[in-house]
Amino acid sequence: xxxxxxxxxxxxxxxxxxxxxxxxxxxxxxxxxxxxxxxxxxxxxxxxxxxxxxxxxxxxxxxxxxxxxxxxxxxxxxxxxxxxxxxxxxxxxxxxxxxxxxxxxxxxxxxxxxxxxxxxxxxxxxxxxxxxxxxxxxxxxxxxxxxxxxxxxxxxxxxxxxxxxxxxxxxxxxxxxxxxxxxxxxxxxxxxxxxxxxxxxxxxxxxxxxxxxxxxxxxxxxxxxxxxxxxxxxxxxxxxxxxxxxxxxxxxxxxxxxxxxxxxxxxxxxxxxxxxxxxxxxxxxxxxxxxxxxxxxxxxxxxxxxxxxxxxxxxxxxxxxxxxxxxxxxxxxxxxxxxxxxxxxxxxxxxxxxxxxxxxxxxxxxxxxxxxxxxxxxxxxxxxxxxxxxxxxxxxxxxxxxxxxxxxxxxxxxxxxxxxxxxxxxxxxxxxxxxxxxxxxxxxxxxxxxxxxxxxxxxxxxxxxxxxxxxxxxxxxxxxxxxxxxxxxxxxxxxxxxxxxxxxxxxxxxxxxxxxxxxxxxxxxxxxxxxxxxxxxxxxxxxxxxxxxxxxxxxxxxxxxxxxxxxxxxxxxxxxxxxxxxxxxxxxxxxxxxxxxxxxxxxxxxxxxxxxxxxxxxxxxxxxxxxxxxxxxxxxxxxxxxxxxxxxxxxxxxxxxxxxxxxxxxxxxxxxxxxxxxxxxxxxxxxxxxxxxxxxxxxxxxxxxxxxxxxxxxxxxxxxxxxxxxxxxxxxxxxxxxxxxxxxxxxxxxxxxxxxx
Numbered sequence: 001x002x003x004x005x006x007x008x009x010x011x012x013x014x015x016x017x018x019x020x021x022x023x024x025x026x027x028x029x030x031x032x033x034x035x036x037x038x039x040x041x042x043x044x045x046x047x048x049x050x051x052x053x054x055x056x057x058x059x060x061x062x063x064x065x066x067x068x069x070x071x072x073x074x075x076x077x078x079x080x081x082x083x084x085x086x087x088x089x090x091x092x093x094x095x096x097x098x099x100x101x102x103x104x105x106x107x108x109x110x111x112x113x114x115x116x117x118x119x120x121x122x123x124x125x126x127x128x129x130x131x132x133x134x135x136x137x138x139x140x141x142x143x144x145x146x147x148x149x150x151x152x153x154x155x156x157x158x159x160x161x162x163x164x165x166x167x168x169x170x171x172x173x174x175x176x177x178x179x180x181x182x183x184x185x186x187x188x189x190x191x192x193x194x195x196x197x198x199x200x201x202x203x204x205x206x207x208x209x210x211x212x213x214x215x216x217x218x219x220x221x222x223x224x225x226x227x228x229x230x231x232x233x234x235x236x237x238x239x240x241x242x243x244x245x246x247x248x249x250x251x252x253x254x255x256x257x258x259x260x261x262x263x264x265x266x267x268x269x270x271x272x273x274x275x276x277x278x279x280x281x282x283x284x285x286x287x288x289x290x291x292x293x294x295x296x297x298x299x300x301x302x303x304x305x306x307x308x309x310x311x312x313x314x315x316x317x318x319x320x321x322x323x324x325x326x327x328x329x330x331x332x333x334x335x336x337x338x339x340x341x342x343x344x345x346x347x348x349x350x351x352x353x354x355x356x357x358x359x360x361x362x363x364x365x366x367x368x369x370x371x372x373x374x375x376x377x378x379x380x381x382x383x384x385x386x387x388x389x390x391x392x393x394x395x396x397x398x399x400x401x402x403x404x405x406x407x408x409x410x411x412x413x414x415x416x417x418x419x420x421x422x423x424x425x426x427x428x429x430x431x432x433x434x435x436x437x438x439x440x441x442x443x444x445x446x447x448x449x450x451x452x453x454x455x456x457x458x459x460x461x462x463x464x465x466x467x468x469x470x471x472x473x474x475x476x477x478x479x480x481x482x483x484x485x486x487x488x489x490x491x492x493x494x495x496x497x498x499x500x501x502x503x504x505x506x507x508x509x510x511x512x513x514x515x516x517x518x519x520x521x522x523x524x525x526x527x528x529x530x531x532x533x534x535x536x537x538x539x540x541x542x543x544x545x546x547x548x549x550x551x552x553x554x555x556x557x558x559x560x561x562x563x564x565x566x567x568x569x570x571x572x573x574x575x576x577x578x579x580x581x582x583x584x585x586x587x588x589x590x591x592x593x594x595x596x597x598x599x600x601x602x603x604x605x606x607x608x609x610x611x612x613x614x615x616x617x618x619x620x621x622x623x624x625x626x627x628x629x630x631x632x633x634x635x636x637x638x639x640x641x642x643x644x645x646x647x648x649x650x651x652x653x654x655x656x657x658x659x660x661x662x663x664x665x666x667x668x669x670x671x672x673x674x675x676x677x678x679x680x681x682x683x684x685x686x687x688x689x690x691x692x693x694x695x696x697x698x699x700x701x702x703x704x705x706x707x708x709x710x711x712x713x714x715x716x717x718x719x720x721x722x723x724x725x726x727x728x729x730x731x732x733x734x735x736x737x738x739x740x741x742x743x744x745x746x747x748x749x750x751x752x753x754x755x756x757x
Contacts, residue, residue, distance in 0.1 A: 084145030247537035255283030305341030433514025446538035601646030614685025
């Protein structure tokens with residue numbers, strides 16, 4: 001076995017190519033396979049990872065808030081000092097020691113997991129196993145721990161129990177893995193992973209046996225505790241490896257097949273170059289282009305939050321020019337409704353909540369609505385004139401709190417930001433697309449963030465959160481900015497300035513990518529990183545080159561938001577049909593087809609009004625943003641029954657998940673029975689028109705009127721079978737107006753109306 005391990009390590013070294021790693025230290029599973037070894041385990045590198053691998057510091061065991069059996073470890077094991085103290089403490093009933101330096105085999109941390117003593121968790125490893133030997137050797141060598149990196153005033157050499165703490169906290173530089181990508185050919189195929197840790201002292205160690213593994217999609221690949229991956233079904237995903245503070249994502253591809261034909265350009269440009277390359281790799285044939293009617297309705301909703309008018313649909317379908325889709329995209333980008341809808345979305349991301357702006361958190365008062373509208377208007381004006389996104393963000397980030405500049409200080413004055421930690425989480429979510437909540441209490445389980453990282457970031461916002469009047473530090477401070485660099489702050493400095501400068505840097509890993517990804521998710525119902533606000537090493541992008549290209553192009557364009565919208569909306573990927581083919585029916589992450597998605601709450605509400613409006617009001621009902629839910633009514637409508645049913649967020653939490661776009665039974669009940677829907681039909685200006693004509697004995701064309709229902713609701717002409725059924729129904733009712741009301745109600749309840757497809 002030892003010979004096999006050495007050969008494998010040599011293969012590892014050779015396979016790394018010209019940038020070969022130094023020869024890794026053999027894995028603990030080999031070094032401690034026998035009891036007679038001179039090697040001494042390291043607390044941080046071996047003991048704590050082993051406890052994590054065994055699940056001892058998980059939330060279901062000793063890592064829970066209350067611990068288990070009087071023994072508590074830090075959750076996911078990154079508070080080395082606390083864990084060392086806990087291990088050296090006596091058991092709850094003082095009957096025995098968890099670490100017995102005098103008689104190591106009697107230590108509870110080896111007798112319980114081997115079930116030589118009662119253990120609720122059962123047997124975790126066999127007596128005489130390498131796990132057993134590792135823990136015994138650590139105890140025999142003195143049970144040394146790890147000092148914190150900045151020990152402060154605490155004793156440097158002795159713990160509270162009189163035991164030497166040991167080496168200073170070590171920094172994991174990187175986790176290297178082999179293979180760099182797994183390619184499966186058939187279900188049941190297996191591959192073994194190897195993980196090598198690179199430390200700041202220049203050493204490398206094979207830590208596969210101490211690494212925790214997880215599959216991001218068990219329907220594609222399973223992975224066992226030893227890092228052996230087994231193919232399950234076709235698709236692509238990642239296996240995630242966790243060790244110390246490192247997270248590695250190993251790509252896994254199990255092609256759906258080898259498509260014989262691709263009915264696409266062999267050398268596409270822009271977005272499609274990267275999407276198509278991934279589709280080829282995964283063995284997916286993309287769906288054919290969507291119809292013109294589907295495209296017009298889709299892009300109108302996604303880009304402007306508005307249904308196209310019946311006249312617009314008719315003219316677009318009659319246009320035979322090849323570039324009409326690109327011209328329509330350019331036209332939509334000039335409309336006020338584009339600025340209105342995307343201002344609404346930016347209000348979502350940044351937390352424009354009337355309740356929070358009011359002096360009372362529970363109830364939105366008029367003061368809150370007024371200020372929220374000012375916030376919305378401020379963003380709307382900048383989106384309308386296509387102000388670069390980085391300048392828009394800077395206008396919020398660096399706003400003068402006294403309102404003496406052109407910025408938006410309300411972002412900082414929200415009553416929900418009661419502590420610096422609240423502000424830190426809000427900034428991270430709004431502008432970086434990352435979640436820091438977990439790190440407030442413990443090391444983030446799927447990310448690099450520790451409590452120390454969180455606390456240092458929160459300190460940037462101490463003065464601005466507590467005073468809500470000034471943004472300047474009173475003392476000299478040195479803070480590390482989310483593991484990127486150390487920032488020196490002098491008295492009087494605005495701590496937001498270095499954060500904004502860092503975000504604007506082209507090499508910032510989140511700022512541009514977070515916005516690009518959110519815009520992409522709005523068009524595709526799924527982000528390249530999904531969920532869109534969870535940029536973590538354990539949640540890698542489904543198409544990294546695509547995200548890199550879009551983010552790089554966005555930066556190079558000068559953060560031009562319209563450039564980004566145009567790149568996405570004019571792509572073949574965006575314009576594909578929702579209709580699947582034999583290869584892509586189960587694809588949800590590679591953009592091989594359009595995925596039908598529920599129309600957002602504000603758009604549904606407005607669309608019912610647009611569909612039933614009088615002919616002469618078709619333009620006005622869309623253009624009057626004061627009466628649009630995607631516009632100013634967005635503030636007033638938040639929290640109402642209609643908005644809650646269709647998932648409009650209150651903007652009260654830092655999570656993109658607050659907006660729910662999934663269909664529910666309650667939505668079906670609402671569209672079928674709610675007084676609002678009945679009122680829309682009963683007060684329909686268009687039906688009043690028809691009724692007046694009918695009362696005046698004007699000859700009406702049932703065929704043409706039925707077509708209007710389809711054009712108004714789903715943006716297309718009815719099929720022959722649909723038209724025949726509709727006209728038959730009109731002929732069976734006491735009046736054409738009554739029949740049209742029935743048809744309108746029926747179409748407002750169809751999936752086709754409620755979904756963007």
